[in-house]
Amino acid sequence: MKKLSILFAVLLLSLSLVAQPNNVSDVIQDGDDNIADVLQKGDLNTALIEQYGYLNEAIIGQIGNENYNTTYQEGEGNYASSTELGDGNTFATPEPPNFEFIPLWKQFQLGDGNVAEIDVVGSYNNLAQYQEGNGNVAVTATIAGSQNASVIVQQGDGNYSDVTIEGDDNLACNEQRGDFNESQIIQFDQFNVACVSQLGSANYSLVDQMGIANESYVKQSGFGNYSTVEQHIGGNLAEVTQIGMDHISTVWQDGLTNTAVVVQQFATP
Numbered sequence: 001m002k003k004l005s006i007l008f009a010v011l012l013l014s015l016s017l018v019a020q021p022n023n024v025s026d027v028i029q030d031g032d033d034n035i036a037d038v039l040q041k042g043d044l045n046t047a048l049i050e051q052y053g054y055l056n057e058a059i060i061g062q063i064g065n066e067n068y069n070t071t072y073q074e075g076e077g078n079y080a081s082s083t084e085l086g087d088g089n090t091f092a093t094p095e096p097p098n099f100e101f102i103p104l105w106k107q108f109q110l111g112d113g114n115v116a117e118i119d120v121v122g123s124y125n126n127l128a129q130y131q132e133g134n135g136n137v138a139v140t141a142t143i144a145g146s147q148n149a150s151v152i153v154q155q156g157d158g159n160y161s162d163v164t165i166e167g168d169d170n171l172a173c174n175e176q177r178g179d180f181n182e183s184q185i186i187q188f189d190q191f192n193v194a195c196v197s198q199l200g201s202a203n204y205s206l207v208d209q210m211g212i213a214n215e216s217y218v219k220q221s222g223f224g225n226y227s228t229v230e231q232h233i234g235g236n237l238a239e240v241t242q243i244g245m246d247h248i249s250t251v252w253q254d255g256l257t258n259t260a261v262v263v264q265q266f267a268t269p
Helices: 002-019
Strands: 024-032 035-043 046-054 057-065 068-076 079-087 107-112 115-123 126-134 137-146 149-157 160-168 171-179 182-190 193-201 204-212 215-223 226-234 237-245 248-256 259-265
Touching: 024 035, 035 046, 046 057, 057 068, 068 079, 079 107, 107 115, 115 126, 126 137, 137 149, 149 160, 160 171, 171 182, 182 193, 193 204, 204 215, 215 226, 226 237, 237 248, 248 259
Parallel strands: 024 046, 035 057, 046 068, 057 079, 068 107, 079 115, 107 126, 115 137, 126 149, 137 160, 149 171, 160 182, 171 193, 182 204, 193 215, 204 226, 215 237, 226 248, 237 259
Antiparallel strands: none
16 A cells, blocks of 8 residues: 555656646747747746737747746837846846836837847846837847846837946846937946936937946937946946937046936026
8 A cells, every 4th residue: 555655646746747847938920921939948948929910030049947038029020039048037027217117028029120139148137128119229238147137118210229238236227219319338247227218319328337336317308419427436326317409418437426417408498
C-alpha cells in the first residue's frame, strides 16, 4: 500500500509538471504580408504579438528567464523589435510625472511606418513604447543594467525619441504629442530621473546625466523650442519650461546638489 501511495504521488507530480507551460508564445496575424519572429531561450518567458494590417514586422528575442513582452501593430509598414538578454524584464509600470496614461503593451503601434526598437542587457528592467501616428521612431537602446524604467509615448507624425541607459535604478520618460519633435535621454550610473514632455512641433530636447541621483524635468509647449541639460556628479536638479516659439535654454551642472529652474514664455500683451 505504501508503494502504491508513493507511485501515485510521483504520478501527480509528473502531471503537474507537464501541465505548467515553460515558455509561452502567442502570435495573432490579421491581414496580409505581416511577419512575426519569436526566439525564446530560457525558462518562463512570455511573448505576445498581435498584427492587424499589412506589411508589419515584429521581432521578439528573449534569452533568459521570466521575461514578458507584448507587441501590438495596427496599420501598414510598422516595425517593432525587442531583444532581451537577462531575467525578469517586462513592460513599464512606474507612472511618469504628468503623463496622461501608461501604455499597457510593451510595444504599441497604431498607424503607418512607425519604428520601435528595444535592446536590453540586464535584469528586471521595465520598458514601454507607444506610437500613435505615422513615421515615428522610438529607440530604447543599450539598456545595460538592472531595475531601470523607460517609457516613450508618441502621438503625431515624424517624432523621434532615443533613450540610452547604462546603470541601475534609472528612470527615463518621454512624451511627444505633435509632429517632428526630437528627444534624446542619456543616463549613466544610478538613480537618475529624466522626464521630457513635448507638446507641439519641431521641439528639441537633450538630457545627459552622468552620476548619481540627478533629476531633470523638461516641458516644451509650442514650436521650435530648444533645450539641453547636462548633469554630472550627483544630486542635481534641473527644471526647464518653454511655452511658445523658438526659445533656447542650456543648463550645465557639474557638482553636487545644484538647482536650476528655467521658465521661458511669450510676454502677455
